[in-house]
Amino acid sequence: MIMDISNIIITIKGAVQGVGFRPFVYRAAMSLNLRGWVRNDCAGVEILACGERKNLDAFIATVKTGHPPLANIRSIEINEEPVCKIPESFTILESSSGEIAEVDITRDVAVCEACLAEMRDPASRRYGHPFINCTDCGPRYTIIKDLPYDRPATTMAEFPLCPECNREYSLPGNRRFHAQPICCPSCGPVLRLIDSKGKEISGDPIKECAALLERGGIVAIKGIGGFHLACRADDENAVALLRQRKNREQKPFAVMMRDLETAKGFASIDPTEISLLTSIERPVVICAGKNSKGLATNIAPGMSTLGIMLPYTPVHYLVFDSGKFDALVMTSGNATDEPIVYNDEETPARLGGIADAFLTHDRKIYIRNDDSITRVTNGNAVMMRRSRGYVPDPLPSPYNIQGGVALGGVLKSTVAVGRKLMCYMSQYIGAVNTVEDIGELKKVVDHLLHILGVTPEFYVGDMHPDAVFRHIVEPGGIPLVKVQHHHAHAVACMAENELDGKAICIVYDGTGYGVDGCVWGGELLVSGHSDFTRQGHLKYMPMPGAESAIYNPGRMALAALYTVMGDNAAEACPWMPDNEKYAVMEMLDANVNCPATSSMGRLFDAASAMLGICKKRTYEGQPAMELEYAADFFECSEYEPCVKTDKGEVVIDGAEILAQAYSDFINGTSPEKTAARFHNTISRATVMAVQIAAGATGLSGVCLSGGCFQNALLLTRTIAMLKESGLTPYIHRRLPPNDECISYGQLIVAGAQRSNSLPHS
Template identity: 40%
Template sequence: MASPAACAAPTEPERRRLRLRGAVQGVGFRPFVYNLALRYGLSGFVQNDGDGVLIEVEGAPHDDFLRALRGEKPPLAVIDSIDVAHIDPRRDRGFTIRESAGGNARTRIVADAAVCEACLDELFDPESRFHLYPFVTCTHCGPRFTITSSLPYDRPQTSMARFSMCEDCARDYGDPKSRRFHAETIACPKCGPRLERDPQAIVSALRAGRIVALKGIGGFHLICDARNEAAVDELRRRKARDAKPFAVMAANIASVSLFAAPSEAERDLLRRRARPIVVLPSKGTLPRSIAPGLARIGVMLPYAPLHHLLFHAAAGFPAAKDQREAASDFVIVATSANPGGEPLVVDDDDARRRLSGIADLIVGHDRPILVRADDSVMAVAGGAPIFLRRARGFVPEPIDLGADGPCAIAFGAHLKTTVTVTRGREAFVSQHIGDLDDAETVRFFEETTRHLVSILNVRPEIAACDAHPDFFSTRIAEETGLPLYKVQHHAAHVAAIAAEHGTSDAILGAALDGYGMGDDGGAWGGELMLLENASWKRLGHLAPLALIGGDRAAREPWRMGMAALAAIDRLDLSAKFFPDVPQAANVGARMRKQGAARTTSMGRLFDAVAALAGVCPAQRYEGQAAMELEALVESPRLLDNAYRLRDGVLDFAPFLAFVATERPSARETAEYFHGALIDGCADWIAEAAGALGLQRVALGGGCLMNRALADGLCGALRARGIEPLCARLAPCNDGGISLGQAALARAAFQTGRREKESAACV
C-alpha cells in the first residue's frame, strides 16, 4: 500500500511579484537578481521600469531568496521598500532579464562612486584588456548622476550612448556571470572614451611646475604640484584667488598622514565611496600658501581611474599591488576649475575658452559631462560627520521627510545656493550651485532646477523661497506662478535640521549665522527660535552691534571691530586697535553723531573679535576672519563674567570690554572667545528650553561649521540635559536652506488644506 506522501498531489508552484523602490538602477541589481534566482532554482524575470525594479519569481522556497535580496544587495544599491504580491503561476522556464520599460519615472539614479578595488586591479594588470585604461568601470563603481540625462538608467539615456560596444564589451555586457553585465558605462580602449594626453605627460608637466586643467567626473580640476610653492602661488595669481584655501589630493591614507593628522572618523570619511574632500588637522609640512592662516587642510583621495594613473605614473609605474597603499610624497592641489567664482567648467571647448589664461595644459576627454557637480566637502564636528558642501558622490541621494506630502520646489537663498524638490516623502537637495552673483551661476541655477524636476519626473504644486525680496532666487520663485511660501532665513535653517531628524513636534532652534533678513527687516544672524507646525517665533537673539557701512562690514571686519568698541563705549581706542586703517577715526566720529544700522549676527561678532585680535582686518573670502580666528584655538578657555543674559538677549559686551582693556594675545583672545560663546550659548539655549519644557535643540547656521564651537556647544548642552540636533545630511550653512524652506512650505500647505477641509465640513 502506498504511503499518504506518495499519493499526495505535486506541490503547486508559487509565484510572487516583487516591486523594489529606491536606488536600484545602474548598480548591477538585475544581474544580481538573475544570479540569485539561478541559485535558488527560480523561474521568472527581472526588469527596470519607471518605478524601480520589477521581479517575478516562481518556484519554492522564496523566503531564502527574499532574505538574500536584502542581505546581499550590490554595494551601491539602496532598497527603500519591497512590495510583495502573490500571483497565479505561469509555469515558465528559466529566468530572464527583460528590456527596460519606460513610463513615468518614480525611481532614482544613484550618485557617482569612486572606482572599485576590482576595477583598480584590472587597471594595473598588464594581462587585463583594461590595463591603464582611464575609463575602466563596472556596475559597482563609476559615474552615474553626472552622465545621466533621464530615467530609466540605460545607456541611451547617458553620455555613453555615442560609444558602440566592441565585441569584448558586448560579451561582458550580455554575460550574467560578468561584473559588467548590463553595466551601462562599460567601455575599453577599443571602443570607449579617450583621454587627450598620456598620464605620464600630465605628471611631467606637474613636476615642471606647470598648471593643468584636467577633466574629471563632475567637471574640470585645476591641478598643480602641491609641494611647489611657486606653482601654488602662480595658480592663486592666475585664478585671482588670493587667500581662500585649496584642497589637495594624495595617493592614499599613508600619503595623507605625511602632511595631515586624520582621526579614525576622518579616515573613514576619506575612504567613503563618494571620496569627499575632508577637512583635516594640518601638520604644516605643505606650503603655507595652500591654506594661508589656517590650521586645517582639505584633503581627498583619488576617485577616478585617471587620478590613480597619475599617482601610479608619479611613483614610477610600480608592478606590485601593495605599492598602491605605500606612502608617496607626490601631492597635487586639486581645485574646481571655475574662474572668478563662476560655475565649474565641464565642456572641453568651454575649457579651452575659459581656462586658457589659467592653465598651461588643458586635458579633456570625449565622454561628456551632462550634470556638473563640484567635489563634496565634509568635516567631523559635534562628534559626527557634517557637510560643508554637498555635491558629487552624494547628490541625488534623498532625505527622508518621514511622511508623504505635496511636491514642493524650494529655491534656497543667495549664497551657497541649492534647490530642493520633494517627491512623496523624499526631499532631493541639488548639488552645490554657488553664489548667485553672476550670469553664469544664474544659468547653472536654472539648469540645475530644470534637470532636477525632469529627472524626478514631478510637477511641483507649491514653491518656497527666502523672505528677502531682492534675492535672485526669490524673483525666480515668484515667476513660477505656484502658491508661494516665503520663509524667514533662520527659520529655514532650523526647519532643515528638524526635517532631516524627522521632527514634526514643536522644536527649539538656535540659528548661528552670518546674515538673513529678519521678520522686522533687520539683519539677523544669532537667533533663538521656536518652530511649531508651519510657524516660527523669535524667542531671543544676540545683543546687536552696529553694522557700519552696511554690506561692507562683512568684507572689512575692522568695521565690526569699531562696532564692538562702540558697544562698550570705547571708540576712543579705535586708533590703538586700527592704526593702519586711516578711515577708522572718521568712521568713529560719524558713529557718534549718526549711529548705524544694527545686526544680531554671530558671524559679524566673529568678525569683530577677529579684528580686535588683529587677525583679519579685511577679508578676501567669505568667513576668512572667523576661520583664521578658529585656527588659533588649541582649547577653548572659560572666562568669568564673559556675557550677560537678560530677557532672551545674549550679550557679550563684558567679553569685548575684557579684550579692549586687557589686550590679550591673539591666541588668548580666540580661546577665551570660543569658551565664552560655548558657555553663553549653552546657558541661553538651556534657559529657553527650560521655560518651554523642551529637551532638544536644533543647531543650524554657518557658524556651526566651526569645529571648536560645534564640539564645545554640543558637549555643554548635553551636560545641561539637552540633546543637540545638528545638520548631518545637508550643510548647516546656506546650502541647507532650501531643504528647510521645502519642509516649512509643505507643512503650511497641508495645514491650509486641513483648515479648508474642516471649514467645508462645518
C-alpha cells in the same frame, strides 16, 4: 508529490538602477531555481518570481539584505498574483517606461579596487584604460540624462559597445553585466592633452600631463563632475602662480595625496577620517596638519588644518602612477566665485588664462558636480559641502511635498525637489549673483524635475526682497511660499533628526533677512515645522558701511566696541588706516549707513580683526576660520556671558563679551588664549540663553544650525555644555549646517503649512 508553487511580483523603489541590482537578482533567482524576470522601470525595479514557497521566502530575504553595496532600498512591495504564462527560466528583460518616475538617482562613486587592479595589470585588455568602471563604481548622476537608467539615457550613448564589451555586458556572471558606462580602449572615450592655445600635445596624454606637472605647470584635469586645476603641492612657485591666475588670494586649497600612507605623513588622521577618505564617496576631509615639510607654505595660509582627498577616478591614479610627486593641489576648475567648469566648450574662455594645458576627453558631463567636503567633530562627520558622492540621495519628509521646488539661499545655494515623502536636494551650486548663475540654477531645477518625473506644484523661496525666486517664479503662476531664512535652517536640522513638535533652535550664521527687516544671524528660535517664535537673539550691532563691513572686519570690531566704549573704541585695531577708522567712527556717531545686525558671524569677524588675526576678508568665513584655528584648544577660561531678558526676549550682549576680550588682550593676554576664551564665552552664553528658553517652554531638545557651527571649537564646546545642563543637542549629519541646508528646510516648512493632517510617524 505536489509542490507549493507561488508567483510573486516585487516592486522595489530606491537607488536600485545602475548599481548591479538586476544581475544580483538574476543570480539569486537562478541559485534558488526560480523562474521569472527582472527589469528596470520608472518606479525602480520590478521582479516576477515563480517557484516553491520556501525558495521564494529565501529569495525575498536575500533581496532585502544581500543587495549590492551601492543599492539603497527605500521601499519594497510584494504581491502574490496569478500569471497566465510562467516563464521557462529567469531572465533580465529590457527596461520599461512609465509616466511617473519614482526611481532614485544613483550617485557618482570612486573607482573600485577590482577595476584598479585590472587597470594596472599589463595582461588586461583594459591596462591603463582611463575610463574603466563596473557596476560597483564610476560615474552615474553626472552622466544621466533620463530614466530608466540605461546606456541610451546617458552621455555614453554615443559610444557603441565593441563585441568584447558587449559580451561582458550580456554575461550575468560578469561584474560588468548591464554596467551602463562600460567601455574599453576600443570603444570608449578618448583622452587628450591640449595646450592653452587649443593644440593637441602629441604623445601619451597621461605621461605628458605628469611631466608638465613635474615641471611646475598647471593642468586642468577633467573629472567626474567638472574640471580640477592641478599643480604640484610641493612647488611654492606653482601654487603662487595658481593663486595669482585663479584670483584666490588666501582661501585654502585641497590636496590630493597619492595614497593614505602619504596623507598620514602630512596630517594627523583618526579612524573616522580614514573611513571618510577611503569611502566610495571620496570627499575632501579637513584634517589636522602635522608636518608642513614637503608642502608649499601657501596651500592653506593661516590654517592649522589641511583639506585632503585621495584619488577617485582612473585618471587620477594614472597621473600619480606616471608622476614623480606624492601630492597635487586639486582645486575646482574655475575662477574665484564662479561655478566649476564642466564642458569642453567653455574651458578655453574660462580656464584658458589659468591652465597651461587641459587633460580632457569626449565623455560629456551632463550635470556639474563639485567635490564634497567633510570635517570630523566630536568623532562624527560634519558636512561642509554636500555634492559629489552624496547627491542626489534623498532625505525624508514628514509631509507630502509632491511637486514642491525650494530655491534655497544666495551664497551657498542648493535647490530641492519634493516627490511624495522624499526630498531630493541638488548638488552644491554656490553663489547665485549673475545671469549665468541663475541659468545654472534653472538647469539644475529642470534636470531634477525631469529625471524625477515631477511637475512643479509650488515654489518655496526666501523672504528677502531680492531672493532668487524673482528670476524663476512667474507672477500669477505657480504658487510661491516664502520662508524666513533662519526658520528654514531650524527646520532642516529638526527634519534631518526626525523631530516632530517643537524644539529650541540656535541658528548662528552671517546674514539672513529678518521679519523686522533687520539682518539676523544670531537667533534663538522656538520652532515647529510650520511656524516659529523668536525667543531670543544676539544684541543688535551696527554694520558701518553695510556690506563693506563684511569684507573689512575691523569695521565690525570698532562698531561692536563703540556700543560699549563709545569713542574710546577708536583705540582698537591700531593696524587700521587712520582715514578709514575716522570714516567709520563718523558713521557710527551719526548712525548713517549703519544697518543693525544680530549676526553671530559678524561678531566672530569682529573678534578676529580686534585680535589682529584677520584684517581683511578675502573669502567667505575667513576671519572666523582663522580665529578658530588661532585659538588655544586647551584654554578653559571664560568671560562674563552677558545674558539678560529684555521685553520677553533673551538677549546675548555680544559687544559686551567682545569688550571683555579686548580688555584682556590689551592687558597682555595672547591672541590665542583670548580667542579661546571668546569661543568658550559664546558657548556659555548660548547655553544660558537656551536654559532660559527651556524653562519657559519645557522643551529640552536643542537644534544647532547655521554656518558658524562649522567651527569645530564652538560646536564641541556648545554640545558639551548643553549635555552638562541636561539638554539634548541635535546637529546636522547628512547636510552642512551652512546655507546649503536651507532648501531642505524650506520644503519641509512649506509642506507643513500646506498639510491638513498630522505628520507621518
